[in-house]
Amino acid sequence: xxxxxxxxxxxxxxxxxxxxxxxxxxxxxxxxxxxxxxxxxxxxxxxxxxxxxxxxxxxxxxxxxxxxxxxxxxxxxxxxxxxxxxxxxxxxxxxxxxxxxxxxxxxxxxxxxxxxxxxxxxxxxxxxxxxxxxxxxxxxxxxxxxxxxxxxxxxxxxxxxxxxxxxxxxxxxxxxxxxxxxxxxxxxxxxxxxxxxxxxxxxxxxxxxxxxxxxxxxxxxxxxxxxxxxxxxxxxxxxxxxxxxxxxxxxxxxxxxxxxxxxxxxxxxxxxxxxxxxxxxxxxxxxxxxxxxxxxxxxxxxxxxxxxxxxxxxxxxxxxxxxxxxxxxxxxxxxxxxxxxxxxxxxxxxxxxxxxxxxxxxxxxxxxxxxxxxxxxxxxxxxxxxxxxxxxxxxxxxxxxxxxxxxxxxxxxxxxxxxxxxxxxxxxxxxxxxxxxxxxxxxxxxxxxxxxxxxxxxxxxxxxxxxxxxxxxxxxxxxxxxxxxxxxx
Amino acid sequence: xxxxxxxxxxxxxxxxxxxxxxxxxxxxxxxxxxxxxxxxxxxxxxxxxxxxxxxxxxxxxxxxxxxxxxxxxxxxxxxxxxxxxxxxxxxxxxxx
Numbered sequence: 271x272x273x274x275x276x277x278x279x280x281x282x283x284x285x286x287x288x289x290x291x292x293x294x295x296x297x298x299x300x301x302x303x304x305x306x307x308x309x310x311x312x313x314x315x316x317x318x319x320x321x322x323x324x325x326x327x328x329x330x331x332x333x334x335x336x337x338x339x340x341x342x343x344x345x346x347x348x349x350x351x352x353x354x355x356x357x358x359x360x361x362x363x364x365x366x367x368x369x370x371x372x373x374x375x376x377x378x379x380x381x382x383x384x385x386x387x388x389x390x391x392x393x394x395x396x397x398x399x400x401x402x403x404x405x406x407x408x409x410x411x412x413x414x415x416x417x418x419x420x421x422x423x424x425x426x427x428x429x430x431x432x433x434x435x436x437x438x439x440x441x442x443x444x445x446x447x448x449x450x451x452x453x454x455x456x457x458x459x460x461x462x463x464x465x466x467x468x469x470x471x472x473x474x475x476x477x478x479x480x481x482x483x484x485x486x487x488x489x490x491x492x493x494x495x496x497x498x499x500x501x502x503x504x505x506x507x508x509x510x511x512x513x514x515x516x517x518x519x520x521x522x523x524x525x526x527x528x529x530x531x532x533x534x535x536x537x538x539x540x541x542x543x544x545x546x547x548x549x550x551x552x553x554x555x556x557x558x559x560x561x562x563x564x565x566x567x568x569x570x571x572x573x574x575x576x577x578x579x580x581x582x583x584x585x586x587x588x589x590x591x592x593x594x595x596x597x598x599x600x601x602x603x604x605x606x607x608x609x610x611x612x613x614x615x616x617x618x619x620x621x622x623x624x625x626x627x628x629x630x631x632x633x634x635x636x637x638x639x640x641x642x643x644x645x646x647x648x649x650x651x652x653x654x655x656x657x658x659x660x661x662x663x664x665x666x667x668x669x670x671x672x673x674x675x676x677x678x679x680x681x682x683x684x685x686x687x688x689x690x691x692x693x694x695x696x697x698x699x700x701x702x703x704x705x706x707x708x709x710x711x712x713x714x715x716x717x718x719x720x721x722x723x724x725x726x727x728x729x730x731x732x733x734x735x736x737x738x739x740x741x742x743x744x745x746x747x748x749x750x751x752x753x754x755x756x757x758x759x
Numbered sequence: 760x761x762x763x764x765x766x767x768x769x770x771x772x773x774x775x776x777x778x779x780x781x782x783x784x785x786x787x788x789x790x791x792x793x794x795x796x797x798x799x800x801x802x803x804x805x806x807x808x809x810x811x812x813x814x815x816x817x818x819x820x821x822x823x824x825x826x827x828x829x830x831x832x833x834x835x836x837x838x839x840x841x842x843x844x845x846x847x848x849x850x851x852x853x854x855x
Contacts, residue, residue: 368838369838370837370838372830372834372835372838373830373834464815465813465814465815466815479812479814505822508820508822509813509817509820511815571803573799574802574803576796577796577797577799577800578800580797581797588774595775596840597839597840597849598835598838598839598847599838599839599840600838600840601840602840602841604850605850606850607851607852608849608850608851608852609775610850611849611850612775613775613776613777614777616774616775616776617776617777620776625776626786626789626790628774628776629767629771629774629776629786630793632774633762633770633794636769636770636773642801643794643797646800646801646805648810648811648812649808649809649810649811650800650805650808651810651811651814652809652810652811653803653808655811655814687789687793688789688792688793688796691793702811702814703814704813704814704815705814729814729815
C-alpha cells in the first residue's frame with residue numbers, strides 16, 4: 271500500500287511515530303500526481319518546490335523532538351477560488367488568468383498556522399458556477415472512477431484529487447452543493463458548514479449569502495479535524511458567526527441510539543436512479559439496526575427551491591462579478607473608451623455559463639422584474655427555511671440523497687443548462703436555509719461508480735451530523751476504497 | 760417568449776456584455792426555458808411572507824473606527840492591467 275492511499279489521521283500517527291517522514295509522504299503524493307494527473311487533470315497549479323521545502327522543514331521540526339499539529343506535514347490542496355498569497359488564483363476563469371493575490375484568505379492563514387504541505391490549486395467550474403467542472407476555462411477534470419465521467423462540481427478538482435490520491439485532503443466551497451455533490455460523485459467525504467461557521471474572507475465571491483468553505487477528505491475523522499482548523503469568527507467577514515466553536519473531533523463517536531433521523535419524502539422523487547435509491551435505503555436500514563429512529567417528514571417547498579436558488583445565486587453573482595471590469599486587477603481587453611474596454615474585457619474573458627448567470631441575475635434585478643423574480647425568490651427562501659425549522663422540531667438530523675444519479679458522462683448535459691440546474695434539487699435547499707450538510711459514501715453502482723448520501727443538521731450543529739456520519743462510516747468500508755488509475759492499486 | 764430581444768439587449772448593456780447576433784436566438788431560447796420553469800414560484804402565495812436575505816439571524820455588525828494596517832499601494836496595484844504614478848489607468852472617460 272502506498273502512502274497516498276492513507277487518510278490524514280493515519281499519516282499523522284506515522285509521522286509522530288517516525289515511521290515515515292513528511293518528505294517521503296510528499297514525494298509519494300507528487301509521484302502520484304506524475305502518474306495519474308494526465309488522466310484526472312484535477313490541478314490548475316502545482317507548487318512542487320514549495321511543497322517539498324515545507325515537508326523538509328516539518329521533518330526538521332520532528333527531528334528536533336517538537337510536537338506537530340494534526341495537519342502538519344500532510345499534503346493537501348486548495349480550490350482555486352480561495353486566495354493564496356503569492357500563488358496564482360484563477361477561479362478557473364480566463365479573466366483571472368494571471369491574478370496573484372496579495373493576501374491570504376482567512377482559511378489559508380488558519381491552515382498555515384498548522385503547517386500543512388500545500389500542493390497547489392485545484393480545478394473547478396468557472397467562478398464555482400456549475401456541477402461538473404466542465405465550465406473550467408482551462409480543461410475539464412475527469413472522475414477517477416471512470417475518466418469518461420465528470421467528477422461533479424463545482425469543487426470537482428478538490429473531490430477528484432482526494433479520490434485519486436493526488437492530495438490527502440482538500441478545501442472546496444459550496445454555494446448550492448459544490449462540495450457535497452462532487453464528494454458524492456468521487457466517493458469521498460465533503461462537508462458544507464453552517465453559513466457563517468467559516469470565514470469567507472478571501473473566498474472569491476459568487477453568491478455571498480450562500481457561499482461556505484469546507485473540507486473534502488477520505489473519511490469523517492479527517493473532515494472533523496480540518497473543520498476544527500478552519501472554523502471560527504473573523505472580523506474580516508461581518509457575516510461570520512460569533513458562536514463558540516466546539517472541538518468537532520469529540521463528535522467522532524459511534525452512537526446513534528435514539529437519534530431521530532428524518533426522511534423527507536420530497537427528496538425521494540421519480541427520476542432518481544434506482545441504484546442510488548437502493549444504496550440510500552440500505553443505509554437507512556443500517557441506521558435502524560444501529561438504534562436510530564427513522565421518522566418520515568415533509569419539506570413541502572422543496573420543489574420551489576431550485577427556482578429560488580437560480581434567481582438568488584445569479585442575482586448575487588451579477589452583483590459580485592461587476593468588479594471584473596479590467597481596471598484594478600484581472601485581464602483587460604482594450605476598447606475605444608471606458609465602457610467599450612469593460613464590455614470587451616467581460617465579453618471575451620468570461621465563459622458562457624458565467625455570462626448566462628450574470629444575464630439572468632441582472633434580468634431578475636432589473637426594473638419591472640424585481641418583484642416578480644428576485645423579491646419572490648427571497649420570500650420563497652423564507653418558506654424553504656421554515657420547512658426545515660418545522661422538521662427539526664421532530665428530528666435531530668435529515669438523511670437524503672446528494673444527487674439523483676451517479677456521475678454522468680462528460681458532455682452529456684452540454685447545451686441544456688436547465689437540465690443541469692435540476693440536478694441540484696437535493697443540495698440547494700440547505701444553502702438557502704444556511705444549514706450544514708455532510709456527504710459521505712454509501713455504496714457503488716453496478717458500474718462501479720460511487721454513491722453518496724447527505725446528512726443535514728440544524729444550524730451550528732455540525733457535531734450531530736459528524737457523529738451520525740462517523741457511526742455509519744465505521745459500519746462499512748466504502749470510504750477505504752480507492753479508484754483504480756494509472757495501473758496502481 | 761418571456762424574454763424579448765429588447766429585454767436581452769437591455770440586460771446585456773447593464774451587464775457590460777456584448778451578445779453576438781448569431782448567439783441571440785440560442786440565448787433567448789435558454790433563458791425562456793429557465794424562466795418558464797421558474798414560473799412555478801407564482802403558484803405560492805407569498806403575500807404575508809417576509810423575504811430572507813441572510814439565512815441566519817444577524818444584526819448590524821459594527822467595528823471600532825480605528826486605523827489598521829492595510830495593503831500598501833504597491834501590493835494593491837500589483838495586479839492592475841495598467842497603472843501610472845501609483846494610480847490605476849483607464850481609457851478616456853469624457854468626450855472632447
